[in-house]
Amino acid sequence: MSALKIVIFGVTGNQGASVARALLADGARFSVYGITRNPDSNSSKKMASAGVNLITGDLDNPATYESALMGAHGVFINANFWAHYKGNNSDEAAEAEQRQSTEAVKAAVRAKVRHVVYSTLESYLPDQPLPHFDAKAKVTEYMKKNDVPATQLYTSYFFSNLLMAQTSEKDGKTIISFPLPDDTVLPGFNVEQIGLWVRAAFRDPDTWIGKDMYASGDNITVAGIAKVLSEVSGKPFDTEHHTREEFLALKDKMDHELWLNYFAFLNGKMKRDPAESRKIVPEAQDFKAYVQSTPAIREHFGF
Numbered sequence: 001m002s003a004l005k006i007v008i009f010g011v012t013g014n015q016g017a018s019v020a021r022a023l024l025a026d027g028a029r030f031s032v033y034g035i036t037r038n039p040d041s042n043s044s045k046k047m048a049s050a051g052v053n054l055i056t057g058d059l060d061n062p063a064t065y066e067s068a069l070m071g072a073h074g075v076f077i078n079a080n081f082w083a084h085y086k087g088n089n090s091d092e093a094a095e096a097e098q099r100q101s102t103e104a105v106k107a108a109v110r111a112k113v114r115h116v117v118y119s120t121l122e123s124y125l126p127d128q129p130l131p132h133f134d135a136k137a138k139v140t141e142y143m144k145k146n147d148v149p150a151t152q153l154y155t156s157y158f159f160s161n162l163l164m165a166q167t168s169e170k171d172g173k174t175i176i177s178f179p180l181p182d183d184t185v186l187p188g189f190n191v192e193q194i195g196l197w198v199r200a201a202f203r204d205p206d207t208w209i210g211k212d213m214y215a216s217g218d219n220i221t222v223a224g225i226a227k228v229l230s231e232v233s234g235k236p237f238d239t240e241h242h243t244r245e246e247f248l249a250l251k252d253k254m255d256h257e258l259w260l261n262y263f264a265f266l267n268g269k270m271k272r273d274p275a276e277s278r279k280i281v282p283e284a285q286d287f288k289a290y291v292q293s294t295p296a297i298r299e300h301f302g303f
């Protein structure tokens, strides 16, 4: 059987690079193509030397990538809300993300691609707007309404976001700065493993076309993060022990899109089932396994 051509949008990003690595690890089953705006960047060169066929294309201009989709068995689509977000333009950024992804879906349909895997998130409307989730949910809705042969891959919180968490020292402990109460659940996963779910979908289109899939590794609480870091490092970590009211008071003081995202976590809106997700990807790491296997996070937290 000849290799199945898979085209990856955002191949130099967290998600796309993981998808490329997972597909390449399958040997001759897939031939892997990746779209980037800049094939000369260091990240692009790294992907090319790993075996990705680079295509120069821009999600803002379907004509640049249209022909690259011809003959593809599968396409992985992921657009980046944050590339459009300037801190106060959530709706505009969400519209831009939705437009980019929808155009990529339409181009895949025109090219008669057999299987689209779309990196999505759910909407909590009408309860709570969350523009970068709502944009993805609208693209999913478009695909479902138009019978696009697709797998909707619902992601969750990237453990690697914690690489941005500040710390301080107090009473011999390392205090993690995070604005949510200790018992808030962060449904999360190691984004470097997302390719394992995407590969599972592309390996078995008969099972996965028309289905939802969830990428989940752990439902870790804020207190649980400190506990795991303490266990793995052998050094005491603690949280700032925020109350719900303290978080709510940050509404107009921190980045609003991020606040809305945390507010959804505070209200337990995101539901993920790591055990179900592990039936698809048995290697899916919980937070502890992620910390144990990721030098960057240990370095960030000083051990």
Ligand SMILES: NC(=O)c1ccc[n+]([C@@H]2O[C@H](COP(=O)([O-])OP(=O)(O)OC[C@H]3O[C@@H](n4cnc5c(N)ncnc54)[C@H](OP(=O)(O)O)[C@@H]3O)[C@@H](O)[C@H]2O)c1
Residues within 6 Å of the ligand: 009, 010, 011, 012, 013, 014, 015, 016, 035, 036, 037, 038, 041, 044, 057, 058, 059, 060, 078, 079, 080, 081, 082, 083, 121, 132, 155, 156, 157, 158, 161
């Ligand atoms: N952080 C989280 O916890 C979390 C959780 C769930 C979902 N997400 C979602 O993840 C998405 C970001 O994904 P990521 O982390 O993989 O992104 P990333 O690492 O920031 O990479 C962005 C990728 O998008 C490509 N790109 C950006 N603009 C493009 C354009 N106009 N045309 C073509 N390619 C373009 C970039 O490619 P080049 O620069 O090479 O062109 C790059 O490969 C966001 O929409 C976010 O909402 C995040």
